[in-house]
Amino acid sequence: MAENFTVSLSKIIQEISLNIVSMPCNPDEVLISSKDVNRPGLELNGFYKYYDTTRIIIIGNAETAFLNDCTPERRAEVLDKIFSAKPPAVIIARNLTPAPELLAATKHYQIPVLETSDTTSSLVAALVTYLNEELAPRVTRHGVLVEVYGEGILLVGDSGVGKSETAVELIKRGHRLVADDAVEIRRVSVETLIGQAPENIRHFIELRGIGIINARRIFGMGAVKMSEKLDMIINLELWNNEKIYDRMGLDNEYTELLGVKVPVLTIPVKPGRNLAVIIEVAAMNNRQKKMGYNGAQELLKHLGMDPDMMKQKETKLDLSF
Numbered sequence: 242m243a244e245n246f247t248v249s250l251s252k253i254i255q256e257i258s259l260n261i262v263s264m265p266c267n268p269d270e271v272l273i274s275s276k277d278v279n280r281p282g283l284e285l286n287g288f289y290k291y292y293d294t295t296r297i298i299i300i301g302n303a304e305t306a307f308l309n310d311c312t313p314e315r316r317a318e319v320l321d322k323i324f325s326a327k328p329p330a331v332i333i334a335r336n337l338t339p340a341p342e343l344l345a346a347t348k349h350y351q352i353p354v355l356e357t358s359d360t361t362s363s364l365v366a367a368l369v370t371y372l373n374e375e376l377a378p379r380v381t382r383h384g385v386l387v388e389v390y391g392e393g394i395l396l397v398g399d400s401g402v403g404k405s406e407t408a409v410e411l412i413k414r415g416h417r418l419v420a421d422d423a424v425e426i427r428r429v430s431v432e433t434l435i436g437q438a439p440e441n442i443r444h445f446i447e448l449r450g451i452g453i454i455n456a457r458r459i460f461g462m463g464a465v466k467m468s469e470k471l472d473m474i475i476n477l478e479l480w481n482n483e484k485i486y487d488r489m490g491l492d493n494e495y496t497e498l499l500g501v502k503v504p505v506l507t508i509p510v511k512p513g514r515n516l517a518v519i520i521e522v523a524a525m526n527n528r529q530k531k532m533g534y535n536g537a538q539e540l541l542k543h544l545g546m547d548p549d550m551m552k553q554k555e556t557k558l559d560l561s562f
Contacts, residue, residue: 247272248375250330250353253297256371257364259332262339263347263354271353273297273329276372278365280304284323297368298323298331301361305337313342320346328352332368334361374435377427378499386419386436386469387411389524393436393469395424395503396520397560398477402510405446407477409456410517417466418456421446426471428499437468473504473527475520476560480511492554505558 250271254261279296283289285307308316324331324346330353333339339354347354357364384397385404389411396404405421412418420438427435438444444457444465457465474496486509494505506523510516526536541547 245274246376246379247274248372249273252375253368253371254355257357257367259355259357261353262333262356263344265348265351266353268353271329273372274376276369276376278368278372279328280361280365281323282307285319287319287322289322292323292326294326294328296328298328299334299361299365299368300331300337300339300343301334301364302337305333305340308340308343316340317342317346321349324350324352330355332357332364334359334364374427374429377429377435379425379427380499381423381425381439382498383422384424384474385421386424386438386471387520388417388419388466388469389521390416390528392472392524392527393419394520394524395436395471395474396477397474398510399479401449402477402479403516404477405448407516407520408446409448411520412456412460412464414517414521416521417464417469418444418446419466419469421456426498428501432501434471434498434501434503435468436471443467471498471503473506473523474560475523476505476507476558477510477516478507480509484509492556494556494558496558496560505560 249269250273251268253259253273254268275293275295277293277296278299279293280299280301281304284292285304308320311319320340320342327350331343331347333354333356336356336358344354346352359367382395382397384395385408386393386395387408388394396407398404408418408421419436421442423439423442424436425439427437429435444455446454446456448454486507494507495502496505497503504527508516508519508523529536
């Protein structure tokens with residue numbers, strides 16, 4: 242069963258820079274579980290069939306104008322009906338003056354009232370974006386997440402294969418560390434995964450023989466990043482002489498995380514191979530492929546062969562990491 246995540250109202254207030262009009266309860270204890278928000282146009286007109294009481298209510302110009310056109314009695318009746326269902330909070334955009342009946346109903350039902358000077362559209366966009374990230378489905382995987390030339394690359398492989406050491410070399414070459422050892426991956430949209438480090442181990446790297454180091458302290462703020470989109474996975478494995486490794490790059494391998502397909506490269510490790518340089522090339526090559534260019538296909542054309550005659554295989558890998 243999928244796990245349901247929540248975010249406290251206090252975090253939303255801090256993130257979206259909201260002002261408190263009325264706070265009858267502890268905002269740390271008000272937990273938001275819905276990624277969507279509600280502009281209650283239908284509810285103000287008496288239609289409650291699809292009224293989702295888990296959503297934050299947004300009051301903008303249109304809702305305010307409608308309420309101002311109602312008689313005080315009608316206003317009180319409508320707002321009492323809406324807030325009796327106990328929505329988690331109401332936010333008033335554009336610093337509009339709330340109707341007295343709204344303040345009375347929210348006070349009666351202990352509903353927090355917040356406000357912002359932002360337009361309604363800007364408020365909804367910022368709030369939904371934040372909720373999509375905070376409430377996104379997520380998994381934690383063992384590996385190292387680095388940003389190389391703008392590509393988010395997750396290094397995975399057996400313990401001791403050299404993931405952290407490779408990350409340090411990439412940092413020295415001007416790239417950035419996102420997470421070491423444990424990577425929290427969130428699906429923020431249908432096709433987008435975002436990776437970050439758990440807060441308690443953020444910016445730390447474990448190097449066998451040295452111990453724990455803080456990459457931000459040693460290499461500076463430019464060496465780390467809070468989060469990064471996951472563009473590809475590189476599986477580091479000890480070189481196996483009996484295994485045939487891909488030398489053309491025509492075939493595609495991928496794995497699925499949270500229902501999203503992520504390209505996978507398997508890179509064999511042995512003394513003498515500069516993994517940092519190889520990963521840099523892999524990052525640039527992955528960007529070229531996303532832009533529609535494939536070096537192997539161009540080589541086949543130069544050799545007088547038709548790349549379309551060679552069927553590209555797409556293989557799903559079940560990585561244990």
